[in-house]
Amino acid sequence: MGAPEGRGDKAAIHRTIEAVWRIESARIIATVARMVRDVGLAEELAQDALVSALEQWPGAGVPDNPAAWLTAVAKRRALDRLRHGQLAERKAPEIGRELDAQHEMAQADFAEAVDAALDDDIGDDLLRLVFTACHPVLSTDARVALTLRLMGGLATDEIARAFLVPEATVAQRIVRAKRTLLEARVPFEVPRRHDLEARLASVLEVLYLIFNEGYSATAGDDWMRPALCEEAMRLGRIVAELMPDASEVHGLVALMEIQASRTAARVGASGEPVLLLEQNRARWDQMLIRRGLAGLARAEALGGAFGPYALQAAIAACHGRARTADDTDWPRIAALYDALAELSPSPIVELNRAVALSMAFGPAAGLEVVDALMGEPALQAYHLLPAVRGDLLLKLGRRDEARREFDRAASLTRNTRERTLLLARARACAASES
């Protein structure tokens, strides 16, 4: 046992325990969940170990290998629980052996502990935990909350603050999610090959939802929201390391990193949103762009066709590579949108494709696609459809039609700043007409 200098006082030890918990909780929960086959119970047992640490470390000092300490305590609790439960007879000897090994590990030197922590079992356990937390039997909200709770080590109140919902709501979602998993007898496992792709899509969707919740936020605590983006990227990097051959995972991480690189440039001095082509590119985070491009290269190196995330990352990368807005490779972006529209068609992708086509090949090419979207029910109340159409009409010199579209777009948006801008554009069309 050693309490390193500067970590002696109680507050410092609590900060250390918090940090250890953030680093280790997912692994401990995953390891214990493999023993007890119940993520809810596993989390409870891991929390018991955390409570023990909070009780003992301030007095005895932080152990040399806090991860092994916590894991050993959690496993012992699990063993106690199993001994008293129905499973005891069958599982106890096996778990007892594991526990002995764990004790030895706790005393071995650090290198061995790291080796042990890195063995495939733990990696598999973590992967099982990801797939279980993102199981389709749960609602999307529940998947998000459970993933942040089990994989991110975030407390319920932190998740609640991040999503701007009452803590009780999040707590209930998590409790219900754990019960649903138990009642549905969801096995704690990585899905087999034929199910893997569909289930992986659910995992990636959850990570991207977490990211977008932080990235698209216009309201709320400005500290927690960027933290959600960071958490999603960190979780994405973990999944990418656990499944290095899944190109879509690298694609998603790259997409998140390149989008996050623009965070500082997305908002103007008075808090107004700044559109991508008008952003000060000097404020883009080049480190994140480099990482995103590297992730995309990794996805590419795996061969095969890009999935939707890698395609979107490739589009984002075109912007990331361009030193000025004029340098943007629009023909390539248009081609990537063609591929995306084929792979996962949606009216929004189609609208973006229209913009890319107009930038690459002129407004008429874009207008053709936009006109085809006019009857699309999903876009009837979507202000960007008339806004884009108005822009293309204006470029074609059809000012009167453009003005009507800008007016229509202004009536559809709920954002005051956007409405002001659209009305100004409509007025500009009218003024130059006379």
Added chain:
Amino acid sequence: MRFMLLMIPHGYETAAPGTIPDDVDAVAAMMAYNESMQKAGVLISCDGLHPPSMGARVSFPGRKPKVVDGPFAEAKEVLGGYWIIDVPSRADAIEWATRCPGSENEVIEVRQIQEIADFPPDVQALTTEFASMQAAKKA
């Protein structure tokens, strides 16, 4: 927030040119440590540095540049390598540093990396080109 973990190995200030880690077990342990950070999703980058005997120091006596080749007689501690990690708090960065399989002569200094957002607005205005400078250097 990003942190730099600076590895300062005592004795490295006098290491001969071309000195390279050759203790297989130590390197393996260090690689396992790096991998644990990568698998936790926090590792941004890491590098080792050749000894200062292969380097040079540029100082500015009387505000004029003066170049001195290594090794540097007066050096007490020098950098041997670094990690850049992205973690939620200073305590997390310190916790990761404590997990390094460091040897007795090594010290890790934990330093937070300045983000443009850390500067006051008027200073930020002066640093708008900073990101593109970082890009140019690495391109």
